[in-house]
């Protein structure tokens with residue numbers, strides 16, 4: 188992947204500093220907009236995943252780039268934390284935490300893109316959605332992989348059980364990222380990593396940035412796993428709706444397969460993530476209870492923002 192198009196003065200400066208190898212971004216260069224900030228941070232994070240063909244791999248740890256990343260992360264973190272109301276202390280046994288988390292997600296009611304796709308969306312709208320979703324699905328499960336070495340025995344084993352599924356149970360053809368690639372090709376879209384970043388709305392960049400923020404910082408391990416639990420617990424039913432919508436529009440069965448795979452897999456993953464992973468984590472580290480809930484809330488909140496924007500763009504009532 189080549190570096191994406193800049194979306195303002197800060198992202199232009201950051202991308203230039205990456206490409207030239209200078210790595211230096213003057214503190215006086217500030218974001219022009221949320222989109223400018225989100226794209227700059229997305230690109231900085233990408234250095235830790237697969238990087239860019241036009242950027243030297245050594246830039247991943249350039250102190251100048253880490254400094255600007257730190258600034259952007261502080262802003263993002265403040266914004267995300269500002270939307271969350273910390274919870275009163277509660278029970279921290281694995282069973283209680285699992286129940287609380289699933290009830291928290293169950294009790295959340297936000298706008299649903301999948302419901303609209305199931306019944307009403309047109310093919311062009313769905314193809315736009317697939318382009319935007321591809322920013323994440325082409326690296327599906329990768330942000331959570333950063334968390335593995337930071338966990339103790341029980342949550343680590345449970346997280347690896349879930350990740351093993353996401354990565355295809357040892358079969359590259361079953362890797363979820365690869366199921367997505369095959370689906371994209373089958374519907375005539377580009378499938379190479381990062382293909383549609385330039386088209387991604389700011390809400391998509393923020394969803395991806397939040398996962399990277401939580402994944403890359405050990406202190407946010409609770410939020411990373413809470414986010415995972417909410418993500419998995421809001422996937423099975425919407426995946427069924429997506430599959431039905433794609434079928435209604437006559438889109439390729441190969442793309443539908445990605446979603447049908449997630450109907451079953453994520454019904455299992457939500458239990459694993461809430462009970463075995465988050466439950467065990469909080470039982471071992473009770474101080475992380477609020478972070479787990481904050482991570483779950485952030486997942487739901489950022490998806491709500493994306494869904495509201497998409498449905499408005501499509502002229503659909505949220």
Ligand SMILES: [Fe+2]
Pocket residue numbers: 327353363449
């Ligand atoms: Fe998956």
Ligand SMILES: [Fe+2]
Pocket residue numbers: 353419452453456
């Ligand atoms: Fe999953």
